Amino acid sequence: MSTEILMPALSPTMTEGNLSKWLIKKGDTVKAGDLIAEIETDKATMEVEAVDEGVVLDLLFKEGEANIPVNKAIAIIGDPNEKVEVKKEAPVEKVIEEKKIEKNIETKIETKQDDIIDTTSPKIEEDTNLSSEEITMRQALRDTMAEEMRKDNKVFVLGEEVAEYQGAYKVTQGLLQEFGKERVLDTPISEHGFTGLAVGAAFKGLRPILEFMTFNFSMQAIDHIINSAAKTLYMSGGQINCPIVFRGPNGAAAQVAAQHSQDFSSWYSQVPGLKVIAPSTPYNAKGLLRSAISDPNPVIFLENEILYGLKGPVNNDVNFSIPIGKANIEKEGKDLTIVTYSIMLQKSKEAALKLKEEYNLDAEIIDLQTLRPLDIEKILDSVKKTNRLITVEESWPFGSVGSEIANIVQRDAFDYLDSPVIKVNSADVPMPYSLSLEKLYLPQVDDIINAAKKVSYIK
Amino acid sequence: MMKLQKADYIKMYSFMLKIRRFEERAAQLYGMGKIGGFCHLYIGQEAVVVGILMTIDKNDSVVTTYRDHGHMIARGLDPKRIMAELTGREDGYSAGKGGSMHMFSKENNFYGGHGIVGAQVPIGTGIAFTHKYNGEKNICRTYIGDGAMNNGQVFEAFNLAALWKLPVLYIIENNKYGMGTSVDRAAAGLDLYKRGEAFGIPGEKVDGMNVFSVIEAADKAGKYVREGNGPYIIEVQTYRYRGHSMSDPAKYRTKEELDNYKQTDPIEIVKAEILKKKIATNDEIEKINKDTLEEIKNAAEFAINSPFPKDSELYTDVYL
Ligand SMILES: Cc1ncc(C[n+]2csc(CCOP(=O)(O)OP(=O)(O)O)c2C)c(N)n1
Ligand SMILES: [Mg+2]
Numbered sequence: 001m002s003t004e005i006l007m008p009a010l011s012p013t014m015t016e017g018n019l020s021k022w023l024i025k026k027g028d029t030v031k032a033g034d035l036i037a038e039i040e041t042d043k044a045t046m047e048v049e050a051v052d053e054g055v056v057l058d059l060l061f062k063e064g065e066a067n068i069p070v071n072k073a074i075a076i077i078g079d080p081n082e083k084v085e086v087k088k089e090a091p092v093e094k095v096i097e098e099k100k101i102e103k104n105i106e107t108k109i110e111t112k113q114d115d116i117i118d119t120t121s122p123k124i125e126e127d128t129n130l131s132s133e134e135i136t137m138r139q140a141l142r143d144t145m146a147e148e149m150r151k152d153n154k155v156f157v158l159g160e161e162v163a164e165y166q167g168a169y170k171v172t173q174g175l176l177q178e179f180g181k182e183r184v185l186d187t188p189i190s191e192h193g194f195t196g197l198a199v200g201a202a203f204k205g206l207r208p209i210l211e212f213m214t215f216n217f218s219m220q221a222i223d224h225i226i227n228s229a230a231k232t233l234y235m236s237g238g239q240i241n242c243p244i245v246f247r248g249p250n251g252a253a254a255q256v257a258a259q260h261s262q263d264f265s266s267w268y269s270q271v272p273g274l275k276v277i278a279p280s281t282p283y284n285a286k287g288l289l290r291s292a293i294s295d296p297n298p299v300i301f302l303e304n305e306i307l308y309g310l311k312g313p314v315n316n317d318v319n320f321s322i323p324i325g326k327a328n329i330e331k332e333g334k335d336l337t338i339v340t341y342s343i344m345l346q347k348s349k350e351a352a353l354k355l356k357e358e359y360n361l362d363a364e365i366i367d368l369q370t371l372r373p374l375d376i377e378k379i380l381d382s383v384k385k386t387n388r389l390i391t392v393e394e395s396w397p398f399g400s401v402g403s404e405i406a407n408i409v410q411r412d413a414f415d416y417l418d419s420p421v422i423k424v425n426s427a428d429v430p431m432p433y434s435l436s437l438e439k440l441y442l443p444q445v446d447d448i449i450n451a452a453k454k455v456s457y458i459k
Numbered sequence: 460m461m462k463l464q465k466a467d468y469i470k471m472y473s474f475m476l477k478i479r480r481f482e483e484r485a486a487q488l489y490g491m492g493k494i495g496g497f498c499h500l501y502i503g504q505e506a507v508v509v510g511i512l513m514t515i516d517k518n519d520s521v522v523t524t525y526r527d528h529g530h531m532i533a534r535g536l537d538p539k540r541i542m543a544e545l546t547g548r549e550d551g552y553s554a555g556k557g558g559s560m561h562m563f564s565k566e567n568n569f570y571g572g573h574g575i576v577g578a579q580v581p582i583g584t585g586i587a588f589t590h591k592y593n594g595e596k597n598i599c600r601t602y603i604g605d606g607a608m609n610n611g612q613v614f615e616a617f618n619l620a621a622l623w624k625l626p627v628l629y630i631i632e633n634n635k636y637g638m639g640t641s642v643d644r645a646a647a648g649l650d651l652y653k654r655g656e657a658f659g660i661p662g663e664k665v666d667g668m669n670v671f672s673v674i675e676a677a678d679k680a681g682k683y684v685r686e687g688n689g690p691y692i693i694e695v696q697t698y699r700y701r702g703h704s705m706s707d708p709a710k711y712r713t714k715e716e717l718d719n720y721k722q723t724d725p726i727e728i729v730k731a732e733i734l735k736k737k738i739a740t741n742d743e744i745e746k747i748n749k750d751t752l753e754e755i756k757n758a759a760e761f762a763i764n765s766p767f768p769k770d771s772e773l774y775t776d777v778y779l
Contacts, residue, residue, distance in 0.1 A: 160638070160640070161638055161639050161640065164639065164640075164644075164711065165638070165639035165640070165711065168638070186640055186644060186645075188606070188609035188610075188637075188640070188645040188646065189576045189577065189606045189607060189609055189610050189637055189645070190609045190610055190611060191610075192611050192612075193611055216575070217575070217576075219575075220575070220577075220610075220612075253496075254495060254496065255495030255496035255547070255558065256496040256497055256558075256560075256574075257496060257556075257557060257558045257560060257561055257574070258556075258557075258561065258574075259560070259561065259573075259574035259575055260496075260497070260560075260574055427773055427774070428777075429773060429774055429777050430777070432555070432556040432768075432772075432773060433495075433496065433544075433547050433553070433555060433556055433557055433558030433559075433561070434547030434548070434555035434556060434558075434767055434768050435495060435547055435767070436547075436767040436768065436770070437547075437555070437556065437767075437768055437770070437772060437773050440770055440773050441773060
């Protein structure tokens with residue numbers, strides 16, 4: 001029996017190599033582990049060892065021959081008494097070909113249907129269990145954490161100033177008093193460390209709620225969010241999940257400038273393995289946070305500092321939840337669709353009122369609630385009805401959530417569109433400090449109105 | 460210990476006073492809504508930066524945190540333009556785009572003003588790297604909060620600085636709290652100056668309410684670093700009189716604790732020394748007080764009358 005020795009791939013990017021030197025000659029006997037050749041790769045020159053044993057029957061390339069494809073036979077060893085037939089064409093260039101194929105396929109972003117629980121988002125107008133009292137978003141979040149902590153002692157809270165100080169934005173008020181310092185932990189300013197720690201705890205079965213004082217500081221911990229939390233289920237072949245909620249304020253506050261005013265919604269939404277939620281009212285904050293805490297996956301929960309004081313009724317049932325992956329039709333309309341989320345819902349509603357009053361345009365507003373997985377169906381249904389779409393969000397324009405929506409809509413509802421999709425975003429610059437520039441930077445009601453007029457061809 | 464001249468005493472006093480008056484005025488403007496966002500005052504910590512500044516070379520560099528107003532004043536920068544940055548105006552050091560936390564003056568080797576805790580530490584180390592790379596005899600002073608001392612990148616920077624013998628002087632401003640968290644609740648091991656030990660970085664603890672102690676330590680440490688021996692850590696024990704930022708009521712500490720520190724007020728200490736050594740009379744001190752007040756008042760006036768940046772400025776400075 002003879003064996004072919006193939007040109008080895010000596011680095012992940014190597015596709016071909018040069019045979020710089022033979023260390024064996026025809027007729028030699030080689031044992032496993034003997035050096036047989038020197039191969040020059042794209043990065044270095046390396047020695048190659050034999051893994052099989054036998055007599056060298058043939059060397060198929062001469063010293064100095066270049067650009068020999070990976071996996072091409074370069075030598076044959078075997079029993080000298082056996083007749084050898086050298087194949088003309090060396091086998092497969094599989095690795096390379098597979099890559100080519102991959103590139104030509106358009107990747108469809110679609111969530112598997114069974115990933116999404118088949119329920120719709122409960123509607124506040126139809127909720128018969130609504131509180132008569134209005135509470136702030138801050139309190140809605142707080143209450144939900146407390147309720148879930150009462151139910152399951154695997155749930156714990158950690159972050160900077162969450163315990164004794166009661167939260168930098170007072171979202172964790174009273175939790176230390178009720179649950180004690182074993183379950184409500186003040187961390188040092190060690191984001192990378194305590195995020196990794198929380199991810200480890202989640203791997204091992206706890207259910208951490210990790211507060212970032214603001215999501216700006218999640219940048220210090222981004223490696224653990226992306227490389228550890230989001231990927232381990234996949235990398236472990238489904239063995240190790242990471243039930244963790246990363247929450248805190250995201251987006252612009254007031255005049256805190258470039259490093260403290262950033263919207264990371266599209267950054268996180270890009271990452272497979274993460275779910276991303278952005279509530280807009282006390283009502284949906286409550287229902288969505290409950291789903292986030294109960295979810296077996298890492299969830300990025302993007303709050304908004306300016307919305308913390310927003311008041312509204314809630315459903316106080318301790319089991320009330322809003323499913324992840326479902327948008328809410330905030331307002332029905334027939335003339336155009338506005339897709340938005342988080343704080344921009346408020347501005348979109350204001351714009352819709354004016355559009356009706358001043359231009360007799362009846363806008364439908366979709367509040368996404370969850371950014372990943374995206375409720376594509378609801379968006380498409382709406383666009384098929386109104387034939388016009390604008391997206392409104394606070395993030396930068398390049399590769400924003402709106403960009404992805406525009407892509408999906410042109411792909412799946414092209415024939416229904418009566419106008420190009422228009423995105424309303426923040427300016428494509430870092431956030432300035434000065435009050436006057438800050439206002440210019442952020443999307444304003446007038447920007448939404450102008451976009452709506454544009455898709456409706458109103459001058 | 461370096462020999463202090465009479466003029467040095469006056470300089471120290473004036474600078475510390477100028478910082479104090481500036482911060483008080485900033486608090487007032489904040490209250491009036493002329494300054495927005497986060498605003499972190501340096502009141503109580505004046506002896507730290509002024510003490511360090513007495514020992515430096517004009518071409519040395521510096522990098523610090525968002526608590527930077529005092530650092531800029533001590534560096535000799537114009538209070539008018541600092542205040543104008545705080546009010547977000549065209550004449551500010553960052554043209555109104557950076558605000559209180561993000562101020563820079565390249566001309567004066569002042570590299571910020573950083574809003575992200577810990578970020579300035581590797582950056583300062585990199586500036587020191589450049590001094591060495593260019594064969595300059597200068598050092599980079601890198602300020603670190605006590606809270607920041609628990610941020611991992613600090614230790615990566617320490618290791619690099621020691622490994623490559625970089626001319627960086629790390630100054631830990633231990634004002635006892637990182638926001639609402641006291642040092643003992645955040646740091647395992649309270650001797651922060653020893654945290655370079657494992658890397659072979661010498662460290663020393665200094666009374667930061669007393670500018671003379673700061674000068675002595677800074678002088679010694681500065682020489683060590685300048686002579687090419689690698690980094691050095693000074694932990695300065697200080698205290699901030701105000702909350703973490705304007706919006707912090709500082710309920711996590713007692714009034715007694717605060718009053719206690721006020722007993723060793725850094726400005727009073729210098730003043731007493733000046734009078735004791737008869738470097739200036741009470742009248743002369745009064746004149747400095749009056750002039751300083753006037754200067755800062757003018758700065759505030761200037762800052763609220765400077766124009767807002769033009770709208771078109773939104774899109775400038777994103778790229779060179
Ligand atoms: C990475 C990061 N995490 C959190 C914050 C929020 N924050 C701003 S200042 C601060 C406390 C810092 O304390 P310390 O280092 O002692 O400096 P001091 O404010 O006392 O000067 C915190 C937690 C931040 N700016 N950056
Ligand atoms: Mg501190």
